[in-house]
Amino acid sequence: MQNDRRLAVLRAIVEDYVRTEEPVGSKALVERHGLGVSPATVRNDMAALEDEGYITQPHTSAGRVPTDKGYRLFVDRLTTVKPMSAAEKRAIASFLDGAVDLDDVVTRSTRLLSQLTRQVAVVQYPTLSRSTVRHIELVALAPTRLLMVLILSTGRVEQRVVELPESITDEALFDLRSRINGAAGGQQISTAADELARVAELFTAPAEHADGGVTAAVVDALVEAMSDHRSDERVAVGGTSNLARFGDSFDTAVRPLLEALEEHVVLLKLMGEATAGGLVTVRIGAEGPYQELSSTSVVATGYGPGDEAVATLGVVGPTRMDYPGSMAAVRAVARYLSRILDEA
Amino acid sequence: MQNDRRLAVLRAIVEDYVRTEEPVGSKALVERHGLGVSPATVRNDMAALEDEGYITQPHTSAGRVPTDKGYRLFVDRLTTVKPMSAAEKRAIASFLDGAVDLDDVVTRSTRLLSQLTRQVAVVQYPTLSRSTVRHIELVALAPTRLLMVLILSTGRVEQRVVELPESITDEALFDLRSRINGAAGGQQISTAADELARVAELFTAPAEHADGGVTAAVVDALVEAMSDHRSDERVAVGGTSNLARFGDSFDTAVRPLLEALEEHVVLLKLMGEATAGGLVTVRIGAEGPYQELSSTSVVATGYGPGDEAVATLGVVGPTRMDYPGSMAAVRAVARYLSRILDEA
DNA sequence: GATTGGCACTCGCGAGGAATGAGTGCCAGA
DNA sequence: TCTGGCACTCATTCCTCGCGAGTGCCAATC
Helix, strand or coil, X not given: CCHHHHHHHHHHHHHHHHXXXXXXXXXXXXXXXXXXXXXXXXXXXXXXXXXXXCEXXXXXXXXXXXXXXXXXXXXXXXXXXXXXXXXXXXXXXXHHCCCCCHHHHXXXXXXXXHHHHCCEEEEECCXXXXXXXXXXXXXXXXXXXXXXXXXXXXXXXXXXXXXXXXXXXHHHHHHXXXXXXXXXXXXXXXXXXXXXXXXXXXXXXXXXXXXXXXXXXXXXXXXXXXXXXXXXXXXXXEXXXXXXXXXXXXXXXXXXXXXXXXXXXXXXXXXXXXXXXXXXXXXXHHHCCCHHHCCEEEEEEEECHHHCXXXXXXXXXXXXXXXXXXXXXXXXXXXXXXXXXXXX | CCHHHHHHHHHHHXXXXXXXXXXXXXXXXXXXXXXXXXXXXXXXXXXXXXXXXXXXXXXXXXXXXXXXXXXXXXXXXXXXXXXXXXXXXXXXXXXXXXXXXXXXXXXXXXXXHHHHHCCEEEEECCCCCCCEEEEEEEEEEECCEEEEEEEECCCCEEEEEEECCCCCCHHHHHHHHHHHHHHHCCCEHHHHHHXXXXXXXXXXXXCCCCCCCHHHHHHHHHHHHHCCHHXXXXXXXXXXXXXHHHCCCHHHHHHHHHHHHHCHHHHHHHHCCCCCCCXXXXXXXXXXXXXXXXXXXXXXXXXXXXXXXXXXXXXXXXXXXXXXXXXXXXXXXXXXXXXXXXHC
């Protein structure tokens, strides 16, 4: 028995099924792919593949359908991620150029990715924790009220209004601003919080130049903003109308997915850990953490400046999806997105 | 012929149909609502209502279903917007409290609204054009590169990176900042742009203190950001999984809606002009601008600080929806949202 | 004149059943 | 190890038919 041909049969089944959405039979297989053997032979291979759990029949007199395990083998061993064509690359570049701010970049990315793959696209905003502090701005709104704006290397901007325990003069504000920027500027978020805490201590009673808690209040707000993992959960979703092509089973497949897409925490868990360096993760059906989503797959990867993954991006679709195409698109968009963050 | 009873019949039909999603017949109507007349009488009324175009039969031997015109009459003349219960009010308040920034407020609002109405909720971000400038911040990223942050009264923050034609000193930057804030601070966006243009003129060659185009560059970026209507199109959408309850006709009803929900321009056009002062707009089926959405209705209203509508918010759902409930929820959320913007 | 009971009529829907045919498994022969 | 042949399975499709909800109309009644 030739094992190579068996794999070829599996690949053919996956490809046909993805295209037609219908169980594929031995005869059609032989006709469409030049396998060079008779249907009966293919049937034998199919029986073997079924024994090993790579394919199943929905019912006795129907063709075969790949199982999750079958898709897995297909993705792991039978797929070569074909690079995007020059035209596609140009399309990506021109689509993402001209974005004015981070919001815009992320929104455009979801749109682009969903158009390329005809799936639902998900792009996570760069997480705070892996960013560095570019600048902290303090604006006096009132004598005892400051607007604090935290600007990060990834282009993210966090803002908080800080109520001060006592009023602050312009000079003191100027001072505070430079001290804070001196301590935190350029630092990673994680270390910045420590540095800032040290600054705050210097100005807390009974220290020499206590300032009545003004510094402490500002630092508190900053640290709070920095450690606010809630805002790590920001994601943009695009192309939900592609769910229409899910075809069958709205209630069992589409509805749970729509729900997951709104629950950003769930969604991020579904996407999994960000992987850097052009590595694309594929999660097939029940491999994911949620049973309700057992008929959806996720193709994801990380992106970020300088090959360091600061966030995740990917597509979500039916297990019956075009994995090679999706993987290529996800990788390409992640690459361009990383480049944009590099330049910023 | 009693016209009052005919209206009562229409109301009963709408209410029953909304609840059961099935055509309602004369017998069931009499049984469920204490109309005090016989089915035959109701049938006569129904025939009259059908002649006038308020209801139809999907097929000969079925009950009646309200037409768009029927819903319209129901909304206009047969609906009393019942205020929310105390418990619901508390729920709204506690749900919206604790939001840290504008993004958060808007996101929470969509979630809240979709939960209250079990429909798709849409909340537009406060438009730039009706906001006033709270503060403009300039941060030197490099000698010839500034980060400009525009902070508005509604809590919105716009940012742009500005490339300068020549480098700028700290003092000049300080100067520029105060001049710009002096000119634009507190102004409405529309007038602020004019004021800023005047400032820029003063510093353009061949004026006395020309600065090589630095001021002009910054003002340009500001004016551009202020007149960027693209960012007026920002909306948040929530509760799309409620579309699952659309039941019938995924392709003809749900898919176009999902597409519209992604096209923010389309979506805003669908929501229509923001109406202030507790007035809730209802658009039923084909009354809207898009044929594909002829089976969806929109319930919307404006919100903003001080009873001035700076943005729109509402729900989108099947024409067969609970109008009184949705109207009440939309009005209540708009009211709370306005209050929050007032306080900020 | 409005209301009501009666009655014939319509027609969508679901059940039951037969024909269809795609696809399979197995076996014997090359 | 492959192939052709053959019997078998069973989902799907199509048809028919009876049921019943619901209607419209009419004559009688209040």
